[in-house]
Amino acid sequence: MSIKRNDLAGKFIVIEGIDGSGLSTQASRVSEILNGMGHQTYKTKEPSDGPVGGLLRLALTHRIDISPGTFALLFAADRLDHLENEIIPKLSSGINVISDRYCFSNFAYQGTDIDTQWLVEINSHCMIPDITIFLDVDPTVCKRRIEPRMREEYFEKLPRLRMIRESFLKVIRLFNEEQGANIAIVNGNNPIEDVTHDILEKVLKLF
Ligand SMILES: Nc1ncnc2c1ncn2[C@@H]1O[C@H](COP(=O)(O)OP(=O)(O)O)[C@@H](O)[C@H]1O
Ligand SMILES: [Mg+2]
Structure with missing residues (x-):
């Protein structure tokens, strides 16, 4: 991956983890706190609310059927659209962005079916966040937390959650060692x- 750093005025913060690890909860809390401290912050998520994000949600809930390769390409397309239309404009105007999931989720989840090198290649446009927080949670705890949701998404079965966690840890090691990606485990x-x-404690070091 040809690494692209964020040289824009706002800070780009990402929260990653397996389903039920508390990503949405923490993205909301951290953005509220940063805003309260006067660090203007915009909260967003992937899949995004853009057109390709809509397609991804249909696939995630099995309302459309697509192959793993098509799925991976849609994630990459959604990410580019998200960057161009939401993330970069905010960062350019000095607003910090916090995203609930980004490319490392994509590498970890799709990396179990698809060659990681190809996944990284199709995401070579993606800007590396100033900091990525990986929320590390025991998969059985995640499973318990998400049970009430009762949505049959692809990724919420326990053996799959365990596999994705391992996949995350591998990707984190790779990107920290080879790219200095600043991914912290919490x-x-x-x-x-x-x-x-x-x-x-980790995010405030950016300011
Ligand atoms: N640290 C935590 N301890 C206990 N429950 C939590 C914790 N973080 C989140 N939850 C609960 O777990 C559920 C899933 O959290 P959520 O933030 O939606 O997870 P994610 O977005 O990672 O799938 C929610 O009901 C939330 O209130
Ligand atoms: Mg969530």
């Missing part, structure tokens, strides 16, 4: 407030 098994505290 223990997400702890109570919500403690996790937020640990994330902020």
Whole structure:
């Protein structure tokens, strides 16, 4: 991956992890706290709310059927659209962006079926965040947290969650060692407030 750093005025923060690790909870809390501190912050997510994100959601809920390769290309297309239309304009105007998932989710989830090198290649346009937080949570805890959702998405079965966690750890090691990607691991098994505290401790170093 030809690494693209963020040289824009705002900071680009990403939260990654397996389903149920608390990504949406923490992205909301951290963005609210940053805003309260006067660091104007825009919260977003992937799949995005753009047109390709809509297609991805249909595929994730099995309302359309696509191959793993097509799925991976749609994620990459959604990411480019998200960067061009949401993330980069905000960062350019000095607003910080926090995204609930980004390319490392894509590498970890699709990397179990698809060659990682190809996944990285089709994402070569993607800007590396200033910091990525990986919320590390025991898959059985995640499973318990997401059970009430009862949505039959692809990725929420326990053996699959375990495999994705391992896949994340591998991708994190690779990107930290080879690209200096600044991916930090935070223990997400702890109570919500403690996790937020640990994330902020790392994120505030950017300011
Ligand atoms: N640290 C935590 N401890 C206990 N429950 C949590 C924690 N973080 C999130 N939850 C709960 O787990 C569920 C899933 O959280 P959510 O943020 O939606 O996960 P994700 O976006 O990673 O799938 C929610 O009901 C949320 O309130
Ligand atoms: Mg979520």
